Amino acid sequence: METAAQTEVGSRQRGVYLKVYDFFSSVKLAVVVFFLLATGSILGTVIEQGLDPQEYIERYGEKWYYWINLFNLTNLYHSWWFTLLLALLATNLAVCLSKRLPSIWRAYYVVDCDFTHNLVQNLKNCTIIKFQGNAEEAKHKIASLLKGHKYKLWVENNPPENSAEDISIFAAKGRIGRLGSTITHISIFIILTGTVVSSAIGFRSFYPVYEGQPLYVPQGDFYVSLDKFWIDYNENGSIKDYFSKLSVVDHGKKMMTKTIQVNDPLQYKGFWFYQSSYGLAWDRVDKALIRIIDKKSGKIVVEEALDFRKEKEIKGTGLRLNVTNFVSHFAYDAQRKQVYAKSPEHENPAVQLEIVEDGNLIATPWLFYDPKLHNMFPIEKSKFDFILADYRSPQYSGLQMAKDPGVNLVWIGSGLLMAGLFISFFIFHRRLWIKIEPSEKSALIYLGGLTNKDSYGFEKELKSIVESF
Numbered sequence: 001m002e003t004a005a006q007t008e009v010g011s012r013q014r015g016v017y018l019k020v021y022d023f024f025s026s027v028k029l030a031v032v033v034f035f036l037l038a039t040g041s042i043l044g045t046v047i048e049q050g051l052d053p054q055e056y057i058e059r060y061g062e063k064w065y066y067w068i069n070l071f072n073l074t075n076l077y078h079s080w081w082f083t084l085l086l087a088l089l090a091t092n093l094a095v096c097l098s099k100r101l102p103s104i105w106r107a108y109y110v111v112d113c114d115f116t117h118n119l120v121q122n123l124k125n126c127t128i129i130k131f132q133g134n135a136e137e138a139k140h141k142i143a144s145l146l147k148g149h150k151y152k153l154w155v156e157n158n159p160p161e162n163s164a165e166d167i168s169i170f171a172a173k174g175r176i177g178r179l180g181s182t183i184t185h186i187s188i189f190i191i192l193t194g195t196v197v198s199s200a201i202g203f204r205s206f207y208p209v210y211e212g213q214p215l216y217v218p219q220g221d222f223y224v225s226l227d228k229f230w231i232d233y234n235e236n237g238s239i240k241d242y243f244s245k246l247s248v249v250d251h252g253k254k255m256m257t258k259t260i261q262v263n264d265p266l267q268y269k270g271f272w273f274y275q276s277s278y279g280l281a282w283d284r285v286d287k288a289l290i291r292i293i294d295k296k297s298g299k300i301v302v303e304e305a306l307d308f309r310k311e312k313e314i315k316g317t318g319l320r321l322n323v324t325n326f327v328s329h330f331a332y333d334a335q336r337k338q339v340y341a342k343s344p345e346h347e348n349p350a351v352q353l354e355i356v357e358d359g360n361l362i363a364t365p366w367l368f369y370d371p372k373l374h375n376m377f378p379i380e381k382s383k384f385d386f387i388l389a390d391y392r393s394p395q396y397s398g399l400q401m402a403k404d405p406g407v408n409l410v411w412i413g414s415g416l417l418m419a420g421l422f423i424s425f426f427i428f429h430r431r432l433w434i435k436i437e438p439s440e441k442s443a444l445i446y447l448g449g450l451t452n453k454d455s456y457g458f459e460k461e462l463k464s465i466v467e468s469f
Contacts (some may be wrong), residue, residue, distance in 0.1 A: 011112050013348075021095065024092055024095040025089050025092065025093070025095040025096050025099055027146060028091050029088070030089065030093075030096075032091050033085050033088050033089045033092065034086055034089070036081075037085050037086070037089065040076060040081075040082050040085070041369075042077035043073055043076060044073070044077060045046075045350070046075070047068065047073050047074070047094040049074060049075060049076065049077075049457070050074065050204070050205065050206055051074065052244065053065070053069070053074075054075060054262070054342075056068055056069075057330075058342060063075070068134045069231030069363070077199060078199050078200075078202065078203060078204075083199040083200050084255075086192055086195050086196045086199060087196050089192055090189055090192035090196060090406055091159075093185060093188060093189045093192065093454075094189055096185075097182070097185055097186065100182070102179055102286045104179065104181075104182050111154045111170055111172075112170055112433070113154055113155070113156035113168045113169070113170045114156070115167070115168060115433055115434065115435065116344070117435040117437060117444075117446040119433065119448075120433050120434070120446040120447065120448035121446060122180075122448075123433065123448035123450060124450070125448060125449050125450070125451075125455075125458065125459060126446070126447065126448030126449075127447050127448070127462070127466055128445070128446055128447075129148065129444070129447060129466060129469050130441045130442060130443075130444060130445075131436075131440055131442060131444070131445050131469060133441075133442065133443065134438060134440075134441070134442075134443060135165075135167055135436045135437070135438035136168075136441045138167075138436050138442075138443040138445055139155070139169070139436055140438040141166050141469065142169065142434055142445065142447075143169070143437075145468050145469075146171045146432065146465070149173070149388065149461060149464075149465065150173050151171040151172065151173045151430075151432065152168055152171065152172055152173060153170070153171045154169070154171070154395050155167065155168070155169050156168035156169070156170075156172045161335075163439075164402060165437040166435060166436065166437050166438070167207055167434075167435070168433075168434070168435055168436075169432075169433075169434040169435075170237075170431070170433060170434075171431070171432040171434065172429070172430065172431045172432070173429075173430055174427045174428045174429045174430055175429055175454060176308040176423060176427055176429075177423055177424070177427035177428050177429040177453070178429045178452065179423065180420050180421070180422075180423035180427065181420070181424055182420075183416055183419060183420030183423060184416075184417060184421060184424060185406050185418030185420075186416065186420075187321070187413045187414070187415075187416035187417035187419075187420050188380065188413065188417065190410075190412055190413030190416065191409070191410050191413035191414065191417070192413075193409055193413075194406030194407065194409025194410040194412075194413060195406060195410065196406070197405055197406030198404045198405060198406035198410075199406075202402070202403050202404045202405055202406065203219070203402070203403055203406055204400065204401070204402040204403075205400075205401050205402075206276060206395035206398060206399070206400055206401075207398075207399050207401060208279075208281065208397070208398055208399075208433065209224070209225075209244075209396060209397050209398075209399050210226065210281070210394050210395075210396050210397075211227070211228065211229060211394070211398070212225075212226075213226075213227050214249065215269045215399070217401070218312060219271070219403065220268075220270075220271055221250075221251075222248060222249065222250040222251070222255075222268070222269070223248070223249040223250075224246055224247070224248055224249075224266075224399075225246070225247050225249060225271060226244055226245070226246060226397055227245040227246065227247055227257070228244075229242070229243070229244050229245075229395060230242070230243055231243075231278070240387050241261055241262065242261065242262075242275065242278050242397075243259050243260065243261050243275070244259070244260050244261075244275055244397040244399070245257065245259045245260075245300070245333065246258055246260060246266050246273060246399075247259075248266070248268050255268065258266065260273065260274070261275050261414075262274075262275050270273060270401045270403055270405065271401060271402070271403050272401070272403070273399050273400070273401055274399065274400040274401075274402070274405070275397070275398075275399070275400075276398040276399060276400035277398030278395065278396065278397050278398055279344060279395070279396060279398065280328070280346060280393040280394070280395055280396075281326075281328075281393045281394050281395070281396055282313055282327065282328035282329075282341045282343075282344040282346075283325075283326060283328075283341065284308055284321065284326055285308050285326045285351065285391045285392060285393050285394075285395065285437075286305050286307070286308060286391065286392045286393065286394050286451070287305045287306065287307060287308070287391065287392045287411065288305070288308070288323045288326075288351050288388060288390075288391045288392075289303055289306075289388070289389040289390040289391065290303070290304050290306055290321060290323075290353065290367070290386055290387070290388065290389065291303050291387040291388075291389040292304065292314065292317065292319070292384050292385075292386060293384060293385040293386075293387065294383070294384060295383055295384060295385055296320065296383070301317060301384065302314060302316075302317070302431045303389060304321065306321055306322070306323045307323075308323055308326070309322065309323065309324060311354075311356075312321065317384070318357055318358045319355065319356065319357055319384070320356040321353060321354065321355060321386075322353070322356075323350050323352070323353055323354075323357075324353070324364070325339075325351065325352035325353050326349070326350070326351050326352070326391075326393070327339060327340065327341040327349070327350055328341050328344055328345060328346045328348075328349055328393075329341050329342040329344075329345060329347045329348050329349070329405055330342070330348045330349070330350040330366065330368065339352075339366065346393070348368065348369075348370060348373075349368070349369045349388075349391065349393075350366045350367060350368045350369065350373075350388070351366070351367050351388055351391065352364060352365070352366050352367075353365060353366075353367055353386060355379065355382060355386070357381075357382055357383075357384075362379065362381040362382055362384050363377075363379045363381065365377035365379055365381065365386070367386055367387065367388040368388060369388050369391065374387050374388075428451055428452060428453045428454045428457070429451065429452045429453075429460070430449060430450070430451045430458055430461075431449055431450050431451075432447065432448070432449040433446075433447075433448050433449065434446065434447050447462070447465070449462060
């Protein structure tokens with residue numbers, strides 16, 4: 001037998017369970033979660049996603065960037081707190097469904113033939129018909145009429161002709177209409193589940209890809225290479241479209257090649273590669289033309305085209321030069337003592353030149369393309385001056401790479417959502433209770449019904465049935 005202590009422990013456990021259950025089924029919880037999700041979505045729209053940290057510092061300052069980074073607002077839709085809110089909303093919806101589903105299921109399946117004529121008369125839509133014929137004829141007549149209106153019938157008994165026994169008929173149609181809202185809620189739960197899965201283990205990243213430089217995808221252990229990038233122009237010179245011919249190489253074997261454009265991505269192993277943008281590189285050059293000037297005479301000694309990060313010996317000068325860095329828009333962070341590109345636009349381009357003279361590294365100055373800044377960093381230890389006369393940056397194709405493992409769940413949920421909405425708006429659950437009481441050479445038919453929606457249409461249908469007698 002169960003002891004008093006065991007009973008008390010069981011009671012406490014049930015109390016805790018009920019509190020947790022009430023919390024997760026709370027409307028207040030749903031409202032708070034909806035508010036937080038809406039606020040987060042607004043922030044995710046206002047704050048551009050996936051940029052370089054330095055760009056956020058330039059836009060918002062270091063103080064605000066601290067909070068932006070703390071709450072992962074630069075990748076908000078994959079942040080832990082946004083995923084947690086989605087999971088809370090899905091849990092709230094699931095618990096609420098578990099509370100409502102039994103009653104909805106009973107309304108869908110229960111067939112009620114055990115009733116009296118008093119119950120029928122208490123229904124909102126009810127009428128009494130005096131039928132000139134016996135109860136059996138009345139039953140056949142009403143069965144024929146209701147089947148003509150697509151009702152399914154359940155009869156409590158089937159008395160012999162001239163019997164004095166009452167006949168109870170229950171009729172219903174559109175029962176699936178009861179499940180419309182349930183299907184809709186289940187579909188939203190599936191969509192939220194798919195979103196949580198995508199938010200938790202999915203990702204979206206931007207990569208500039210250059211011709212001849214394969215992009216390694218560590219999450220899938222394969223390479224994507226840009227075979228060719230080109231732009232189509234309209235007759236007036238405006239851009240019509242731009243294309244990237246991509247190849248996928250998996251473990252040394254070329255698996256596929258596809259030319260992508262906007263809204264026509266490449267898909268491989270669950271990864272999607274979208275044509276997102278294009279532009280000139282902000283962090284590298286193909287070649288930099290360096291003008292070397294003799295300090296004493298002021299004459300140009302030579303102009304040399306240097307490849308990026310390839311040291312070159314300049315004959316007759318004792319120089320070895322190497323272009324080690326490039327920024328499209330020169331900016332300097334004094335606190336971090338770091339040079340960075342203020343923007344990807346080529347507004348103030350500069351290269352960093354490594355200068356070795358007579359075997360000694362004498363300087364690594366930044367040379368600016370802007371003539372006004374040519375002497376920004378004078379080199380005192382060298383007998384030469386160095387000027388960035390020209391440069392050529394490679395063009396990149398901007399690829400948006402995404403993996404969305406929950407997308408199939410979202411599609412399934414979306415399909416169910418459309419089905420649930422259709423059922424809710426266009427299929428109505430209508431129920432009729434008919435009690436036939438026999439009398440001498442006639443029968444009284446008590447007819448009443450209920451509908452979950454479209455009361456006006458239901459009243460018209462009942463009127464049409466009554467007028468058919």
